[in-house]
Amino acid sequence: MRLPCPHCGLRDYSEFRYGGDASKPRPKHGTGDLKTWHDYYFLFDNPKGPHQEYWQHVLGCRRWFTLSRNTATNEVGEAK
């Protein structure tokens, strides 16, 4: 699998580090009860299909970006 880094272009997946689900909105600091934070932190939609996720080009420019990828096929879409 190769991922399109917005800065460096298409690079092998081994240069990147996965950063988790990017579709979950993080509750604002100082707001929300324990359940809000539990659900944000510990629960995952984990869909079999289209997924928005964070990656970091850790062995390259070290930039974080969000990527669309299909978890059923590993088909890689747009990176922002």
Place this chain on the structure above:
Amino acid sequence: MSKYSAFSLVRHALNPDQPWPRAWRSPEPKPSYDVVIVGGGGHGLATAHYLAKNHGIRNVAILERAYIGSGNVGRNTTIIRSNYQMGGNTAFFEHSLKLWEGLSHELNFNCMVSQRGQVVVAISPVQMDVFARKGNTMRLNGIDAELLDRGEVMKLLPYLDYSKEARWPVYGAIHQPRAGTARHDAVAWGYARSADSQGIDIIENCEVTGFAIENGKVTGVETSRGRINAGKVGIAVAGHTSHVAKMAGLRLPVESHILQAFVTEPLKPIVHHVVSWGAELFYLSQSDKGGLVFGGHIDGFNTYTQRGQFAKIQGVAECAVSLMPFVSRVRLLRHWGGIQDMTPDGSPFICKTPVRNLYLNGGWCYQGFKATPASGWTFAHTIAHDDEHDLVRDFSLDRFEKGGELDEYGTGNWTWKQ
């Protein structure tokens, strides 16, 4: 069901025109069952076997999307062991190992359980201290463990790299003599045959497409072969747990990741134990056919494709060669990937769910195969009594809310934090 024995073997050998009977039937689904188990993997089959054997519940169906043995029960590295330290784990996995020890007799099916021992190699004096503590914890729980110094490891595993140039020097090891391997396909077939012989329907090629839930209580499942009513429903589909539980409106602390495993070309017997490593997550044993069977970490991102990434093949092969230099001259025969539930603390779930009469078994991370017998045993109890078995009280779905993480190894789904 005809019993397998030396006598039946001779009888069939002398009468080659009489084929062996099918090991299990292929029944049409009935409209209703007392218990429906979603997932015909090792855990689902074991659950059905113990529902009948321990609890006398025989009006049970196992619904399998593909065929028996097609999932993770046939896609692992076949290791069994019980070298755990944390309260919620030690008793559970030791119970599992004890069940493994009698499994072939219990199922009347040769599961080829081989207690060849597991040796985890230490690469620093600090790690020896950690292993000593681990061994002491195990022995206090009545589990066998012994600490080996470098000389003893050299006798047991003469093929490791003991040279001055070794990247990771061998300081010693922790050894669990009762650990070992089992024939993974035979475990699936044995449990399937035993469950079937006790009257349980194994329905293959039957995919669950939804749950019927009335007033917060499950009453049946929708499947590709029609509606099936059920008094109780158990989910045991690790790898696809989120996908199936979502149909019942549940959102779980689970991500699906791929773990690869590898087999080399067959060699003459050389590795007589399960060998693991302290430098990196790596485990290797030699199969009865002679191939070295080994694996490492997950690839590191969530996916449902059973295709591994090349970088991980390279990384695991580097582990093998660093530990056992002779492996560099052996060719890799094949490799495969299995999809597994990864949970934030690396521990599983066997529990009730917010939906009444719906029970969950999943989140097995790296440890599903060795847990198979105890998982079935405790899940059957949980379903039969509508109450968690004492051995799985800590495997609850709400443990993260209550601060009850069971982070034995810290090998959860957050790979970027490890």
